[in-house]
Amino acid sequence: MSGNRLDKIDLAALGPMTTAEAIAFLNGEDIDVLRAQQQERDEIAEEADRYKLVSPPEWPSLEFNWDLSASAQRFALDGCKPESFATSFSNGLRLGWVSLKEFDAKLSRINRRALVELWDVGDKEKLAMAIAYISRGKPITPPLVHPIPAEKQVCFGGGNHRYTVAKFSGQIDLPIYADPGEAERIAAIVTVRWA
Template sequence: MDMDEVFAAIAGETLEIHQEKYKLSSRISSEASHYMETDSSDWPPITFNWDLSEEGGRFSLDGENELSFKTQYPEGLILGKVKLDALDKKLCHFSRRDEGELWTVGSKSSLAYLIVYLSEKRPISPPLVKPHLMGEVMLMGGHHRYAIAKEIGEKYIPIYVEPKYRKEIDKLMEIDWLS
């Protein structure tokens, strides 16, 4: 078994699907290098194509495999929509991106990759939000999605929350629950 077959098996994919994903990822990575550390005015037009499907929820954690996701989140996730500025005000310091921090916090290559990915209108899952200390929330996944949404001036952003945290999150922000 070669390495591609091993990686495909680990991901629970056929070899063909794994190879297609690899080709897509390689192409996007190559194009992304052109946007590294650029001003958002130099980006291609970005449209968030939010994947709000139940199956897509696991991707909120940046590629969590299906078995691990189902083990860690047996009740699944609930979906809501929140004003981005309201979320931003409640984010703890290590989840929030402040003015001038777009390229200085997090992975530059991941951010540039996401710019290209989103410019192609590819589906993306909402960030996963969890209550944190002192009336704040934190992103468990989706830091770059949030950063780009904030940078391009999105007014609302969908979020996922574990069902056990719904009441606590409701006390912190006004959420329009969709599921």
């Protein structure tokens, strides 16, 4: 195997690898970067445990670092792979800003949360993780919104927990993403300042 990438790397120096690390290594990824990312995820998860079931006034100070870059748009849909996003949204998503109060009034009941049900609806782990992630100033992608014209409402295609943290942390405006083909129908339901 002369000339192989494995010939140039001291595998012993990398130490024991998890299965995920071994696969990443074989795919040419940097193990040190992967380990640093995992350590950060572990720290965020540990911090998130402190916020679980905590009322919003006791949350840390939250400064939203909205990532509006084209490369981050796929994160509007939870767990969307780059290839899948490129196939579904070849022209990308359209960015707009809404008044959170008006938007909340037009949001489908299946997505909207009241304070009394803050920790009873949705995934407690994801909500606590979103609080911890945002508290660190990490870049966060706006939620993806779809219209429900028959009911004059909107719903999420991804980002329910991001919206929930924004709502209960007192944000005034919320950035949203929309499929460009649905933008006009969304704007007929809620006022959107399109970028």
